[in-house]
Amino acid sequence: xxxxxxxxxxxxxxxxxxxxxxxxxxxxxxxxxxxxxxxxxxxxxxxxxxxxxxxxxxxxxxxxxxxxxxxxxxxxxxxxxxxxxxxxxxxxxxxxxxxxxxxxxxxxxxxxxxx
Amino acid sequence: xxxxxxxxxxxxxxxxxxxxxxxxxxxxxxxxxxxxxxxxxxxxxxxxxxxxxxxxxxxxxxxxxxxxxxxxxxxxxxxxxxxxxxxxxxxxxxxxxxxxxxxxxxxxxxxxxxxxx
Numbered sequence: 352x353x354x355x356x357x358x359x360x361x362x363x364x365x366x367x368x369x370x371x372x373x374x375x376x377x378x379x380x381x382x383x384x385x386x387x388x389x390x391x392x393x394x395x396x397x398x399x400x401x402x403x404x405x406x407x408x409x410x411x412x413x414x415x416x417x418x419x420x421x422x423x424x425x426x427x428x429x430x431x432x433x434x435x436x437x438x439x440x441x442x443x444x445x446x447x448x449x450x451x452x453x454x455x456x457x458x459x460x461x462x463x464x465x466x
Numbered sequence: 467x468x469x470x471x472x473x474x475x476x477x478x479x480x481x482x483x484x485x486x487x488x489x490x491x492x493x494x495x496x497x498x499x500x501x502x503x504x505x506x507x508x509x510x511x512x513x514x515x516x517x518x519x520x521x522x523x524x525x526x527x528x529x530x531x532x533x534x535x536x537x538x539x540x541x542x543x544x545x546x547x548x549x550x551x552x553x554x555x556x557x558x559x560x561x562x563x564x565x566x567x568x569x570x571x572x573x574x575x576x577x578x579x580x581x582x583x
Contacts, residue, residue, distance in 0.1 A: 394574035
């Protein structure tokens with residue numbers, strides 16, 4: 352069965368510093384991978400996704416993630432953190448054995464940005 | 467378009483009370499989902515629906531019932547609330563009718579914060 356782990360339930364960075372949020376997955380088949388962001392008191396919105404093709408994926412707000420099959424990883428990065436990036440970030444993997452767009456979410460990483 | 471909306475936004479129940487959470491989407495999506503979000507556990511799927519009149523169990527269905535009488539609405543019911551059901555509940559939808567692809571993004575509502583005392 353597919354699963355997702357996120358290293359670090361809470362990450363703090365200084366404004367302007369590199370953001371690195373880690374995600375590792377397990378899957379018996381080539382997965383689709385996603386990062387969702389949840390701003391305070393809001394629902395989740397898709398940040399970026401990997402399905403096939405180029406392994407470096409660019410998303411909204413300057414975020415990007417790289418799919419590394421050999422490491423079963425899909426880490427999220429942003430070169431320079433902004434105060435508005437403070438949010439909860441969820442990595443997710445698709446369950447391609449189902450027929451209803453099922454995704455399995457990781458536990459989430461809360462990002463704080465220090466002025 | 468309003469996207470996915472949820473009512474109510476907040477609710478406090480006493481143990482044993484019942485309530486219904488309403489989810490509505492105006493994107494003509496075929497699939498709809500109910501999740502619960504608990505600290506450190508991400509989102510867990512409660513029930514889902516692949517079309518009007520159909521529902522199915524997800525990962526944590528016990529204590530909940532759902533109905534999808536209209537394509538745009540998906541209701542989540544708690545017949546006898548328990549403190550363990552204190553959580554934030556999210557509804558989501560996906561798959562625009564007639565536009566099936568290998569993956570369809572899920573769109574989420576703003577959530578309902580439920581406390582059971």
